[in-house]
Amino acid sequence: MIERYAETRLPTHFGDFRCLIYRDRNGKEHMAMVKGDIQGKSDVLCRIHSECLTGEVFASTKCDCKSQLDLALEKISAKNEGVVIYMRDEGRGIGLGNKIRAYGLQEQGADTVDANRMLGLPDDTRDYTFAAEILKDLHISSVCLMTNNPLKVNGLKNGGIEVSKRVEHHTEAPTHAAYYLQTKRDRMGHLLPEGNLAADNVRVLGGGKKPA
Numbered sequence: 001m002i003e004r005y006a007e008t009r010l011p012t013h014f015g016d017f018r019c020l021i022y023r024d025r026n027g028k029e030h031m032a033m034v035k036g037d038i039q040g041k042s043d044v045l046c047r048i049h050s051e052c053l054t055g056e057v058f059a060s061t062k063c064d065c066k067s068q069l070d071l072a073l074e075k076i077s078a079k080n081e082g083v084v085i086y087m088r089d090e091g092r093g094i095g096l097g098n099k100i101r102a103y104g105l106q107e108q109g110a111d112t113v114d115a116n117r118m119l120g121l122p123d124d125t126r127d128y129t130f131a132a133e134i135l136k137d138l139h140i141s142s143v144c145l146m147t148n149n150p151l152k153v154n155g156l157k158n159g160g161i162e163v164s165k166r167v168e169h170h171t172e173a174p175t176h177a178a179y180y181l182q183t184k185r186d187r188m189g190h191l192l193p194e195g196n197l198a199a200d201n202v203r204v205l206g207g208g209k210k211p212a
């Protein structure tokens with residue numbers, strides 16, 4: 001289902017990692033950033049992270065993807081052990097162009113879920129089977145998963161990976177992300193604290209205006 005295609009040491013601001021590239025059967029390339037000797041270990045600190053070009057490269061403040069990724073790398077670096085699996089599932093799987101189309105609809109007041117539906121696209125097309133296969137290739141028997149998203153926990157379990165613990169993964173919300181995060185919590189089942197979603201933030205700074 002996946003093929004380990006390339007591998008190298010990669011020095012980063014978070015220290016040295018082992019970088020592995022996997023190709024899935026659809027031709028997409030995903031990356032595993034591994035720190036420490038995790039082979040055969042259980043309770044490995046792990047983040048399954050989906051690509052976000054606007055947030056991670058262009059510093060968009062509409063979402064919290066970059067701070068979530070950085071936090072995962074920081075935690076792994078501090079522990080000197082763990083893995084980030086970086087899935088090329090831009091826009092929760094709908095692709096970059098469709099994500100930007102959805103942003104356009106959000107300018108007019110739709111939230112992330114409604115915008116996708118207006119485009120005839122699913123809320124979340126991500127499939128965690130490939131991530132689970134990558135973990136199996138790394139001979140990891142169980143993970144402590146850094147996520148606020150119960151779908152990811154279930155996705156890995158369904159893929160045959162034991163999630164021994166869910167580790168809360170909260171970062172400071174960027175300027176325009178309050179409404180986006182509120183939608184994640186209220187419509188997509190994410191487990192988020194109230195602090196990130198202060199009513200004032202949502203009203204004043206919302207990524208789109210809340211529909212009447």
Ligand SMILES: [Zn+2]
Binds near residue numbers: 055056063064
């Ligand atoms: Zn993002």
